[in-house]
Amino acid sequence: MFKYSGAFSLVELIVAMAILGLLLAMATPGYVHQLNKGRRTDGHQLLLKMAAKQELYFMQHHTFTDSISSPEGLNISDLSEQGHYRVSVEMCEARALSECFELVASARGLQKQNDLPCAKLFLTSAGEKYALNSDNAISSGRGVEGRCWG
Numbered sequence: 001m002f003k004y005s006g007a008f009s010l011v012e013l014i015v016a017m018a019i020l021g022l023l024l025a026m027a028t029p030g031y032v033h034q035l036n037k038g039r040r041t042d043g044h045q046l047l048l049k050m051a052a053k054q055e056l057y058f059m060q061h062h063t064f065t066d067s068i069s070s071p072e073g074l075n076i077s078d079l080s081e082q083g084h085y086r087v088s089v090e091m092c093e094a095r096a097l098s099e100c101f102e103l104v105a106s107a108r109g110l111q112k113q114n115d116l117p118c119a120k121l122f123l124t125s126a127g128e129k130y131a132l133n134s135d136n137a138i139s140s141g142r143g144v145e146g147r148c149w150g
Contacts, residue, residue: 036115040148043085043105047123050074050087050103054125063098064125065089084111085121092124100125118148 008016053074054064066089067073078087085105092100105121106112112119112134120132131148 032114036111036118039082039084039111040115040118040121042080042082043107043111043121044149046080046085046087047103047105047121050076050089051123051125054089054101054103064101066091066097066101080105084108121148 050068053076057063057065057074065073068076068078068087068089079085080087084107086108087103087105089097090102090104091097092102101124103123105123107115107119116134118131119134120136122128122130122132129149131146
């Protein structure tokens, strides 16, 4: 007669591993999305901080600057606090830097690899927020915050 030993059979272990694998496969994309979204706030903070510094610089010098880390410019790091983004200053379309600015936060490292739709975040002196994907196509429209700023 067969005596029950209280241990798991091979079939039970295989079924449990299959269920665990299925749950893991379903949860991983959502987890990666939330990680990307969390890292994106690093870029948002950098852009907002840089915009405030630009406004202060404008009040004192009556022009904006493209010099970020020099003492004569904004005198702050062009890297975000957690290092996921690097910022640069560009002129607005058909307008001089003395009138407006456009800040660009470019994703770096894992953020650049994993968050392709939001590879570059933009903030203008007019408050417009938009993003470009890794192919430099607009992934969330100008003037509309969209998924990269939400």
